[in-house]
Amino acid sequence: MTQPYTATTQSHNPSMLSRKFGQEIVNYFSGSPLNRVSFLRSNTAFLRAALPRSKFLLLRDLEPLAASKTTLAWVGYETVRALVGNPFNAEEEEFLREYDSRVEIPTLVFLGVNEGDEDRGEERFEFEGEGEKYAGRPCFALDVTGEGRSLKEECGKVQEEAVKGAEGREFRKVRLDLGLAPPDAAILAQARSLLDWNNRNQFCAACGARTVSINAGTKRVCPPTDKAFQKNLQDPPFERPPCISRKGIHNIAFPRTDPTVIMAIVNSIGDKILLGRQRRWPKDFYSTLAGFCEPAESVEDAVRRETWEESGVRVGRVVIHSTQPWPYPANLMMGAIGEAFPDGEGIVLKHDPELEDAQWVELGQVRSALEGNTGTPDSKAEGAVEGQLRLPPSTAIAHQLLLAVVNGFHLAKP
Amino acid sequence: MTQPYTATTQSHNPSMLSRKFGQEIVNYFSGSPLNRVSFLRSNTAFLRAALPRSKFLLLRDLEPLAASKTTLAWVGYETVRALVGNPFNAEEEEFLREYDSRVEIPTLVFLGVNEGDEDRGEERFEFEGEGEKYAGRPCFALDVTGEGRSLKEECGKVQEEAVKGAEGREFRKVRLDLGLAPPDAAILAQARSLLDWNNRNQFCAACGARTVSINAGTKRVCPPTDKAFQKNLQDPPFERPPCISRKGIHNIAFPRTDPTVIMAIVNSIGDKILLGRQRRWPKDFYSTLAGFCEPAESVEDAVRRETWEESGVRVGRVVIHSTQPWPYPANLMMGAIGEAFPDGEGIVLKHDPELEDAQWVELGQVRSALEGNTGTPDSKAEGAVEGQLRLPPSTAIAHQLLLAVVNGFHLAKP
Numbered sequence: 001m002t003q004p005y006t007a008t009t010q011s012h013n014p015s016m017l018s019r020k021f022g023q024e025i026v027n028y029f030s031g032s033p034l035n036r037v038s039f040l041r042s043n044t045a046f047l048r049a050a051l052p053r054s055k056f057l058l059l060r061d062l063e064p065l066a067a068s069k070t071t072l073a074w075v076g077y078e079t080v081r082a083l084v085g086n087p088f089n090a091e092e093e094e095f096l097r098e099y100d101s102r103v104e105i106p107t108l109v110f111l112g113v114n115e116g117d118e119d120r121g122e123e124r125f126e127f128e129g130e131g132e133k134y135a136g137r138p139c140f141a142l143d144v145t146g147e148g149r150s151l152k153e154e155c156g157k158v159q160e161e162a163v164k165g166a167e168g169r170e171f172r173k174v175r176l177d178l179g180l181a182p183p184d185a186a187i188l189a190q191a192r193s194l195l196d197w198n199n200r201n202q203f204c205a206a207c208g209a210r211t212v213s214i215n216a217g218t219k220r221v222c223p224p225t226d227k228a229f230q231k232n233l234q235d236p237p238f239e240r241p242p243c244i245s246r247k248g249i250h251n252i253a254f255p256r257t258d259p260t261v262i263m264a265i266v267n268s269i270g271d272k273i274l275l276g277r278q279r280r281w282p283k284d285f286y287s288t289l290a291g292f293c294e295p296a297e298s299v300e301d302a303v304r305r306e307t308w309e310e311s312g313v314r315v316g317r318v319v320i321h322s323t324q325p326w327p328y329p330a331n332l333m334m335g336a337i338g339e340a341f342p343d344g345e346g347i348v349l350k351h352d353p354e355l356e357d358a359q360w361v362e363l364g365q366v367r368s369a370l371e372g373n374t375g376t377p378d379s380k381a382e383g384a385v386e387g388q389l390r391l392p393p394s395t396a397i398a399h400q401l402l403l404a405v406v407n408g409f410h411l412a413k414p
Numbered sequence: 415m416t417q418p419y420t421a422t423t424q425s426h427n428p429s430m431l432s433r434k435f436g437q438e439i440v441n442y443f444s445g446s447p448l449n450r451v452s453f454l455r456s457n458t459a460f461l462r463a464a465l466p467r468s469k470f471l472l473l474r475d476l477e478p479l480a481a482s483k484t485t486l487a488w489v490g491y492e493t494v495r496a497l498v499g500n501p502f503n504a505e506e507e508e509f510l511r512e513y514d515s516r517v518e519i520p521t522l523v524f525l526g527v528n529e530g531d532e533d534r535g536e537e538r539f540e541f542e543g544e545g546e547k548y549a550g551r552p553c554f555a556l557d558v559t560g561e562g563r564s565l566k567e568e569c570g571k572v573q574e575e576a577v578k579g580a581e582g583r584e585f586r587k588v589r590l591d592l593g594l595a596p597p598d599a600a601i602l603a604q605a606r607s608l609l610d611w612n613n614r615n616q617f618c619a620a621c622g623a624r625t626v627s628i629n630a631g632t633k634r635v636c637p638p639t640d641k642a643f644q645k646n647l648q649d650p651p652f653e654r655p656p657c658i659s660r661k662g663i664h665n666i667a668f669p670r671t672d673p674t675v676i677m678a679i680v681n682s683i684g685d686k687i688l689l690g691r692q693r694r695w696p697k698d699f700y701s702t703l704a705g706f707c708e709p710a711e712s713v714e715d716a717v718r719r720e721t722w723e724e725s726g727v728r729v730g731r732v733v734i735h736s737t738q739p740w741p742y743p744a745n746l747m748m749g750a751i752g753e754a755f756p757d758g759e760g761i762v763l764k765h766d767p768e769l770e771d772a773q774w775v776e777l778g779q780v781r782s783a784l785e786g787n788t789g790t791p792d793s794k795a796e797g798a799v800e801g802q803l804r805l806p807p808s809t810a811i812a813h814q815l816l817l818a819v820v821n822g823f824h825l826a827k828p
Contacts (some may be wrong), residue, residue: 024731030712038708039766063671128763189710200666201619208617251672251743252614255709259673259746293746294452295611295669296603296739298444305450316726317438320734323748325710327666332673332707334737334748350544352453384805398577 025404027324027335028176028395032186037134041110041215046127047088050110050138052077053125057111057141057191058162058171064188065162066172072184073169075162080142083154084108092214097237100227101210104150109194109217111187114139122132141191141198141217177376178397189327194218196329197255205252207243219253222246260331261302263288264401265315268342272360273405274313275391279356281377285390286361288398290333299334307338311349311358314341318408321404335397338407350363365389367406370399438644439818441738441749442590444810446600448526451548455524455629460541461502464524464552466491471525471555471605472576473585474569478602479576480586486598487583489576494556497568498522506628511651515624516643518564521557523608523631525601528553555605555631557613559600590809591790603741608632610743611669619666621657633667636660674745676704679729679817682756686774687819688727689805693770695791699804700775702812704747713748721752725772726762728755734820738811749811751819779803781820784813 042047055074058065067073083106090098113125117137126135144162146155158345163169174180174188194217204211204222209222222245225237247253265274265288275286291306293299300318315338324333347358369389373380380390392398454460467564469488472479477643481487497520504512527539531551540549558576560569577583588594588602608631618625618636625634634661639651659666678689689700705720707713714732721729729752738747761772783803794804806812 006692024714024733026714027712029710030715032715036708036711037723037765038719039723056800130767132762132764153432185800190708193709200664203617203619203622205615205617205619205666210622233680250614251670254672254706256665256670257707257709258668259671292449292668293671294743295607295671296443296600296741297446297450297746298441298739299737299746299748300438300440301444301446305452309451309453309656319438320737320748323713323734325712327710330709332711332713334713334734348546350546351451353544 016019025322025400026182027322027397027400028182029185029189029325029327030110030323031182032190032258033183034114034139034187034190035134035136036112036190038218040127040134041131041218042092043129044088044091046129046134047110047216048086049127050113050125051084051086051088051140053122054138054140055117056080057139057187058144058158059141059191059195060143060145060159060171061147062145062192062196062210063171063173064191065169065179066174067166068168069172069179070184071179072188073162073166074139075165079161080158083144083151083158084142095214095277096212096221097225098227099212099223099225102228105152105213106155107195107198107213107217107398109141109191109198111139111141111190113137139187141195143195154280154387162378175376175378177393179378185274189325193257193325193330194255196327198408200329201252201256204243204245206245206250207241208407209240209243218255221253230400255380256330258331259291259293259299260326260333261293261299261306261336262333262397262401263290263303263307263315263318263336263338264288264398264405265311265313265338265340266405267340267345267360270339272362273366273402274307274340274358275361275366276355276358278354278377281356282390285375285377286357286359287392288401289355289358290398293334299336302334303336309352310349310355312346312351313358314344315339316341316344321401321409322397333397335401337401337409361389363406366391366402370403370406374399439736439814440596441736441811441814442596443599443603443739443741444598444737446526446595446604447530448528448553448601448604449548450526450604452632454541454543454548455632456506457543458502458505459545461524461630462500462542464527465498465500465554467500467536468552468554469531470494471553471601472558472572473555473609474557474559474573475561475585475589476559476606476610477585478605479583480594480645481580482582483586484595484598486594486602487576487580488553488758489579493575493579494572497558497565497572498556502625502630509628510626510635510637511639512641513586513626513639514636516642519627520565520569521609521612521627521631522607523555523612524725525553525555525604525608527551550591553601555609557609589790591793591807602665602740602760606741607671607739607744608669610741614743615666615670616660618657620659621655623654623657632669635667648731670744671728672745673707673713674704674740674747675707675713675720675750676702676747676811676815677701677717677721677729677732677750677752678720678812678819679727679752679754681754681759681774684753686776687780687816688721688725688754688772689775689780690725690769690772692768692791695770696804699789699791700771700773701806701810702815703772704812707748713750716748717750718754723766724763726760726765727772728758729753730755730758735815735823736811738744738828747811750813751815751823775803777820780805780816784817784820788813 113136115136146152229238318338527550529550560566643652
């Protein structure tokens, strides 16, 4: 049998918000305990075998069912059977042949197998692929949002059943500062991004026809036929107009992730960091600058462009520090540290008027704030002092970048 | 006046395929000499003033008009005027009110201003924003693909006129090994990604209706009305069905970039690198492993997952080295270096059968190949020896990652 893939990540200590992986920073929302086994998503034999042995994470309006403030809740197949049925009974080809745009299918996404899951007295689930065995608890995410769906009643029943499954269970908003344990946060991030992507992409960007989810929720295709327009049962399938997305490989068929940059910019002498504040943030809350990567732009170039556009500061060397998934809805934050040019440190806010303020702040002041005065724009941590510089919590990559700079990271890099 | 933004990138030497920026590697397809001034794309006063003073890069089937093997060709407004007209005469709000899905609009994308462009005897173009001045040659990309378009005749005329503008001009395929100078390659990458994105996203993923390009080609929206369905001129505008994309901000309105990982994996002793070969490559051609980032997956986690899925090798620490835009059609390659676990070095190709072979190769052999035996799967460099390990050229980030490892990068990182 193959060695467990997640041996690398299982050693984490869930009580640490930011875990070190060797000398690598593992940011919040990453480091999932699940093995995605992405190559098994189109293997219907695997999916058929896994489904009744799986556990399911339910999301309502993208908020997960939680067992407590720190832990997600999971339900078994029996709770969701009436809603999801047996969607993997047919091979994908047959499933697409039967496509009927009138029928709403609940969004069910395969997340991966949890190789370290306790077996709760049951036999461990195992599947043999091409001579290799995969073992562990299979995990799915299921959208039970009822509002505006034809499946409203069925969704309502699943919600009700699931909530009464144990004391304290409820659908909870998840934010950086609300305490969900890191492994659960990483699982939720994957579930949330994929359900949201399925919701937002109900139609084909190439031809405008309805799309349908295959590969266990990780691919959407534009079916060639639609039974909704077939007049009689004995007629041949109704053929939709041709669509380029049906030939070759198109990125519009796959989930979308938007790369962003977030950067701690250091002045040329190395004693100050550039911080900025958005209009809607409280007066004492600051963070690192950030923005979206553009088409055909390296992360390093995006750091230089965004810094100049938002603050007027011109940046030379850029080093990438670590990355953080950001499931609101589907960003990937590339954390970097950059050095300003000696003659490029003047602040100009008038190019892109996104920030209300940007300032060079001394390392000592940043260090103090990281140690005692953190929070989010909406809530300050216990013990934080009103009127003093407040910075993001350690679950935010911004915090980790600032910490790296005050600890000398940018100077140590070759 | 504001200091030129591109002072940072103008110092590059176009004769170097891979340029160092301080101690940062600037990969091919990045390091554009253009300032994107992204905040000016929705400023119609700027666009109106810039258009007649701009130069235009023409693409046909995503291939650029080139002046030579190493240089792009540009044309002036007079060459494209009949095709593009004055699209920025109306404010965007008014433009959307007049939306008519029957009218095909040529895809025109604002790329940025070239602050270092020679002025060819003309007065330098300047624009004053909110108290800040922007100067340099404005640059646009224009799709002149005629086939299958209602604008076929107009596109054909522009192509003809442009090609005869100077000796040697032709529409050229651009690949890594074909010699386009790095600054031109970076400009082409931006143009190609944006035209392709506009082509692929003619319909709204949220509701299926036709979309239209605004913000000078960098945003697509689902207009609320359509004159194509308005029976009489005096009728109120025909209202399309409601669409969620018209409220709030949706990533489906913005260009898509797909983050990918590419990684040089080193064994735990540090004397070998993991290389793989795809089925369609020649027997002696190998490269680093690579794959797509998944939703809510950090780059570091994606490196570990892809390496395990493709080769069975389990990876611990991952450090990000540099990034490279890959405009085929819109990838962003995150180059990383990772270390295998001592007990995770066994090669298994049966998980995801994407690679035909994967091998641990000694650093010395990799160094020799980088020095003398490079090329692409389709063509080997001059002097390359048949039957010996062949690796990608220096324009590929794979080459830069391997070079970094043989030069000790992974060991030097904190």
